[in-house]
Each structure stands twice: as structure tokens, then as C-alpha cells.
Amino acid sequence: MTTPPPGFTFTFDGEPVPARSGQSVAAALIASGRRSWRHTRTEGRPRGVFCGIGVCFDCLVTVNGRPNHRACLVEARPGDTVSTQEGAGHDDLAC
Amino acid sequence: MTTSRAERPAALYDIAVLGGGPAGLSAAVAAAAQGSRTVLIDAGPRPGGQYWRHRDGDDGALHHGWSQFRRLRQELAAHPLLDHRAGHSIWHVERTDEGFTTHTTHTGHTSRDGIPRALRSRTVIVATGAYDRQLPFPGWTIPGVFTAGAVQALLKGQGVLAGKRIAVAGTGPFLLPVAAGLVGAGATVVGVFEAGLPTAFGRHPVAALRNLPKLAEGAGYLRTLLKHRVPYRTRTAVIAAHGTDTVTGVTVARLDDQWRIVAGGTREIDCDTVAVGYGFTPQTEIPLQLGCEMMLDADGSLIARVDSRQRSTVDGVYVAGEACGVGGAQLSLIEGELAGLHAAYASNGPSVDRGRLARLVRQRAAQRAFAAAMHQAYPVPDGWQTWLEKDTTVCRCEEVSAGAIREAVDDLGATDPRAVKLYARPGMGLCQGRVCGYATTCLVARANHRQPTADDLRGMAARPVAQPVTLGALAAGADDNGS
Numbered sequence: 211m212t213t214p215p216p217g218f219t220f221t222f223d224g225e226p227v228p229a230r231s232g233q234s235v236a237a238a239l240i241a242s243g244r245r246s247w248r249h250t251r252t253e254g255r256p257r258g259v260f261c262g263i264g265v266c267f268d269c270l271v272t273v274n275g276r277p278n279h280r281a282c283l284v285e286a287r288p289g290d291t292v293s294t295q296e297g298a299g300h301d302d303l304a305c
Numbered sequence: 306m307t308t309s310r311a312e313r314p315a316a317l318y319d320i321a322v323l324g325g326g327p328a329g330l331s332a333a334v335a336a337a338a339q340g341s342r343t344v345l346i347d348a349g350p351r352p353g354g355q356y357w358r359h360r361d362g363d364d365g366a367l368h369h370g371w372s373q374f375r376r377l378r379q380e381l382a383a384h385p386l387l388d389h390r391a392g393h394s395i396w397h398v399e400r401t402d403e404g405f406t407t408h409t410t411h412t413g414h415t416s417r418d419g420i421p422r423a424l425r426s427r428t429v430i431v432a433t434g435a436y437d438r439q440l441p442f443p444g445w446t447i448p449g450v451f452t453a454g455a456v457q458a459l460l461k462g463q464g465v466l467a468g469k470r471i472a473v474a475g476t477g478p479f480l481l482p483v484a485a486g487l488v489g490a491g492a493t494v495v496g497v498f499e500a501g502l503p504t505a506f507g508r509h510p511v512a513a514l515r516n517l518p519k520l521a522e523g524a525g526y527l528r529t530l531l532k533h534r535v536p537y538r539t540r541t542a543v544i545a546a547h548g549t550d551t552v553t554g555v556t557v558a559r560l561d562d563q564w565r566i567v568a569g570g571t572r573e574i575d576c577d578t579v580a581v582g583y584g585f586t587p588q589t590e591i592p593l594q595l596g597c598e599m600m601l602d603a604d605g606s607l608i609a610r611v612d613s614r615q616r617s618t619v620d621g622v623y624v625a626g627e628a629c630g631v632g633g634a635q636l637s638l639i640e641g642e643l644a645g646l647h648a649a650y651a652s653n654g655p656s657v658d659r660g661r662l663a664r665l666v667r668q669r670a671a672q673r674a675f676a677a678a679m680h681q682a683y684p685v686p687d688g689w690q691t692w693l694e695k696d697t698t699v700c701r702c703e704e705v706s707a708g709a710i711r712e713a714v715d716d717l718g719a720t721d722p723r724a725v726k727l728y729a730r731p732g733m734g735l736c737q738g739r740v741c742g743y744a745t746t747c748l749v750a751r752a753n754h755r756q757p758t759a760d761d762l763r764g765m766a767a768r769p770v771a772q773p774v775t776l777g778a779l780a781a782g783a784d785d786n787g788s
């Protein structure tokens with residue numbers, strides 16, 4: 211089988227989350243039993259992964275203070291500070 | 306592989322291949338082997354696309370055709386005329402006097418924010434693939450409802466199970482490998498709920514016989530499900546998911562041939578996860594940006610129209626793989642190779658290998674016949690619209706309900722999805738209608754007592770900026786063909 215890549219941790223809303231090298235933030239969060247890390251702007255509903263491949267933008271998360279990362283695409287790195295995102299912050303984006 | 310700017314100054318490639326799945330990989334490798342200076346541009350950190358999604362150090366145990374992938378990957382890494390730009394998300398492709406400029410933002414080890422890049426080429430081959438097609442239903446926004454592809458990508462690309470007790474639902478042959486993969490990895494699959502009643506093999510014996518390996522693959526998945534006692538139910542759908550912060554169960558219903566709920570045929574099933582998909586939607590924003598003629602495929606998807614050489618209706622733009630019709634990885638590989646060869650023949654004129662072309666054209670015909678049979682076997686009739694409540698979310702980004710879409714038609718007089726988009730905002734969020742475009746189009750067409758058209762779909766699919774790009778990245782401008 212596949213040799214497991216080396217492990218490390220990052221924090222999510224202050225709590226440590228284990229991850230493996232090359233793993234996405236979303237995969238590590240799901241593996242740790244978490245399902246959602248964003249609340250929608252209008253109805254305040256929880257969201258996590260839906261499409262898993264960067265298409266739906268449901269999984270937006272704040273990484274090291276910067277919002278709007280797609281957790282299903284961004285690879286976790288040792289020491290990252292990941293936190294829940296409120297809304298979908300269009301402000302910074304050109305679409 | 307990636308070459309530094311100092312080593313290789315800004316250059317004009319003969320061919321830029323956009324997308325590195327089966328179609329893009331085989332196109333790029335074929336073109337470079339014919340002597341064309343080629344660049345493969347892909348958003349992923351590793352080549353392979355959706356089909357060969359893998360982890361570093363992956364031994365391919367979960368994959369079909371892994372040795373073929375390794376050969377292509379080896380060529381991609383080693384061929385002196387072939388550059389690979391991984392982590393490049395394409396947001397716009399522009400026509401220029403010399404050909405095309407592909408604008409990307411690059412994320413990698415040094416930056417996660419996306420550094421702007423521009424790559425110039427005489428010709429482009431669009432191989433951007435497809436993603437899961439979705440139908441809304443009550444509760445589909447609850448965390449724990451995933452696309453079937455997401456569950457597959459988590460398993461194959463990340464080694465993570467999406468849940469413990471999983472309902473697999475939707476329509477199409479893709480549900481089988483997803484369910485088989487899950488039980489193989491130790492999850493409990495509470496059932497595979499196939500809304501259709503596939504009968505293709507009876508009605509299309511020739512197409513089926515020509516594709517025996519594919520059928521054998523399907524039979525293998527069915528055997529796995531049988532061994533693990535996973536129920537496989539046809540004409541059955543997950544019509545609602547329950548829970549608040551996470552899924553706790555689903556309602557499953559028997560359907561008639563139009564996918565309306567059969568009275569007395571519903572029941573509740575406990576589960577923590579739903580994997581759902583109703584076929585695939587081709588990723589067509591680049592052909593749309595370039596003005597390529599589009600058409601409606603047999604599965605109701607908007608696709609780029611191509612000729613026998615995989616040429617679109619715009620000079621210098623080829624399209625291969627699922628962006629010009631959903632048909633599985635084998636068809637994508639064949640179309641990619643044909644596109645790569647023809648683009649190379651047209652750009653630097655090596656002598657044409659007629660035998661190879663003839664073989665590829667034959668294979669493509671067989672695979673396309675199989676794909677057409679599949680589309681006929683797994684239609685999506687519009688009875689799913691009766692599963693929706695007034696307050697069921699259709700557009701997940703802007704949280705637009707089925708009722709709001711209906712009001713835009715009934716009260717405001719909207720006759721097409723574009724007008725509904727302006728009145729009620731479905732498709733105006735960050736995903737730009739990728740997820741709700743198909744459903745919104747079907748809802749609006751039916752409310753207007755007609756069938757969806759290619760124009761309707763185009764109204765929800767045009768995206769001048771294909772991928773989000775920060776204002777900062779735009780302002781910074783782009784350098785030329787650097788790595």
C-alpha cells in the first residue's frame with residue numbers, strides 16, 4: 211500500500227488538528243471529525259465540503275488570517291492557523 | 306518540468322493544453338512527441354485530473370489504468386519540448402495577434418494567494434473536464450451531504466473516508482465505483498439509490514459489446530456491493546436529508562418513470578453521510594470566453610461543438626475530453642491524443658501517421674457510441690422538481706429558494722434563466738452558477754412549459770473570469786511565460 215507521508219499539526223479555531231504532508235485542510239478537518247467551518251451570509255447556515263474539487267466554494271476558510279481559501283484545495287502546512295469564516299467575503303475578489 | 310525564467314526566456318509555445326486530466330495529458334504528450342513546443346497548464350498540484358487523482362507516493366492501488374498514467378506522467382516530466390505548469394488556475398484566455406494568452410494565478414510552495422502569470426501560445430487545446438451535476442432537494446445543504454465526486458476525491462486523493470454510514474444516491478454508472486470504493490475502505494454503505502432504471506444494454510447491444518471491458522468493470526463493482534450486502538435500488542432516490550449541523554438521516558422514495566414520488570413508497574434511513582450525483586456538467590467557461598459554438602449534448606449538458614479533428618468553431622482552439630461531451634476517461638484519452646496530433650500537424654507539419662489516426666478515430670466512435678447509450682440509459686426526467694419545497698435552497702451561494710425562482714417566473718414574467726438570475730440572483734455567487742446552473746435552467750424552462758435549450762444553459766454558464774482572482778493579483782499584472 212501507499213507509504214504514509216509524515217504527519218504534523220495545525221490549529222483550527224485554536225484546537226490542534228493532525229494532518230499529513232500533502233493533505234488538504236478540508237481532508238484533515240474531516241478526518242478529525244469536523245464537518246463545517248463556515249456560516250453562510252444570509253441564513254447563517256453551517257457549510258463544509260460539498261464538491262471537494264474547488265467548484266462550489268462552500269468550503270471557504272480563513273488560513274493565517276486570510277479569508278476565502280478553498281479548504282478542499284489548499285494544502286495544510288505545519289503551524290497553520292485556520293479559523294471559521296463568516297460569510298463569503300466577495301470584497302477582495304474580482305468575480 | 307518547471308523551468309526557471311532565467312533558463313528559458315519568455316517564449317511562444319506552439320500549443321498550450323489547458324487541463325491535465327486524461328484528455329490533457331494525452332494531448333500534451335502526443336503533441337510534444339510530434340515536435341511541438343507544448344505547455345500543460347493545470348490547477349492541480351499533481352497531474353491526473355479527476356480520474357487519476359492521487360497522493361504523493363501513491364502506488365495506484367485504487368486506480369484503473371495506473372501503468373498508462375505512469376507512462377504519461379513520465380513523458381510529461383522528461384520530454385524536452387513539454388513544460389508542466391502545475392498549480393496554475395486559469396481565469397481567462399484571450400485571443401491575440403499571434404494566437405492566445407492564457408492568464409493564470411499560480412499557487413504553490415511560495416504563495417497561496419495566487420501570483421499572476423500569462424502564457425502565450427499559437428494554439429490551445431481545452432481539456433478542462435467536468436464536475437458532478439447536482440439536483441437540489443430538501444436538506445442538501447446540510448454538512449455531510451457531499452457530491453459523489455467529493456467522496457471519491459477524498460478517498461482517492463486524501464485517503465479520508467467522508468463518513469461512516471453513507472447513502473450513495475443519484476443516477477449513472479459513476480455511483481458504482483464510488484460505493485464500491487467506500488465499502489472497500491471500511492465504510493458502511495446503507496444503499497445505492499439509483500433514480501433511473503438502466504436498460505441500455507438491452508437496447509444497444511452493439512455499443513455494449515464493443516465496450517466489454519467497461520461492462521466488466523461495472524460488473525466487478527456490483528460483485529463487491531453484493532459481497533458486502535449493500536442494497537442496490539433502482540427507481541429510488543434520496544428526496545430529503547435531515548439534520549441541522551450534520552446529516553442524521555435521509556428520506557428515500559420510490560419513483561415512477563418521470564421521477565415523481567410513488568405514494569406510500571417512502572422511508573427513513575439513518576446515516577451520517579450522503580454522496581450524491583446526477584451525471585456530470587462539462588467545464589466550458591474557456592470555450593465560451595473564446596466564442597466557440599456550443600451545443601446541447603444527449604445528457605442535457607452544454608458542450609463545445611467539435612469536428613472530427615477535435616477542432617472547435619474558433620480557429621486554433623481544440624477541445625478534448627469531457628468539455629466536449631461526458632463519456633468517461635477512455636474517451637477523454639482518445640480525444641486528447643487526436644487533438645494533440647492534429648494540433649501538432651497543423652502547427653509544425655510533421656508527416657501524418659494515417660494508421661494511428663484511423664485507429665484512434667475507430668476507438669473514438671466506439672467510445673462515443675457507448676457514451677450515447679449511457680446517456681440514453683440514464684436520463685434525468687423533470688419529476689425531481691416535485692421533491693422540492695418552496696423554501697428548498699437551489700442556489701447554495703446566494704441562498705435562493707425554489708420559491709424565489711418560481712416567483713421570478715410567475716410574478717415578474719421571467720422567461721429564461723438569465724432573467725431569473727437578474728431578478729432572484731441564482732448563480733450570482735462565488736461558484737458563478739456552476740452548481741445550480743443546470744437545476745435553475747430546468748426549473749425555469751418547466752415553469753415556462755418548455756424544454757431547456759443550449760441558450761438557457763449558456764445564460765448560466767458564461768463566466769468572463771473563470772476562477773476567482775484577487776484585485777491585488779489583477780493590479781500586479783502578469784509576467785510572460787515564466788514559471
Ligand SMILES: Cc1cc2nc3c(=O)[nH]c(=O)nc-3n(C[C@H](O)[C@H](O)[C@H](O)COP(=O)(O)OP(=O)(O)OC[C@H]3O[C@@H](n4cnc5c(N)ncnc54)[C@H](O)[C@@H]3O)c2cc1C
Nearest residue numbers: 324326327328348354355356395433434454626627633634
Ligand atoms: C470529483 C470527480 C471524481 C471522479 N472520480 C472518478 C473515478 O473514480 N472513476 C471514474 O471512472 N471516473 C471518475 N470521474 C469521472 C472522470 O473523472 C472523467 O471521466 C475523466 O476524468 C475525464 O477526463 P478529462 O481529461 O476530460 O477531465 P478531468 O479529469 O476532469 O481533467 C480536467 C483537468 O482540468 C483542470 N482544470 C479545469 N478547469 C481549470 C482551470 N480553469 N484552470 C486550471 N485547470 C483547470 C482540472 O483541475 C483537471 O485537472 C470523476 C469525476 C469527478 C468530477
Ligand code: FES
Nearest residue numbers: 262264266267282
Ligand atoms: S468543497 Fe467545493 S470548493 Fe471546496
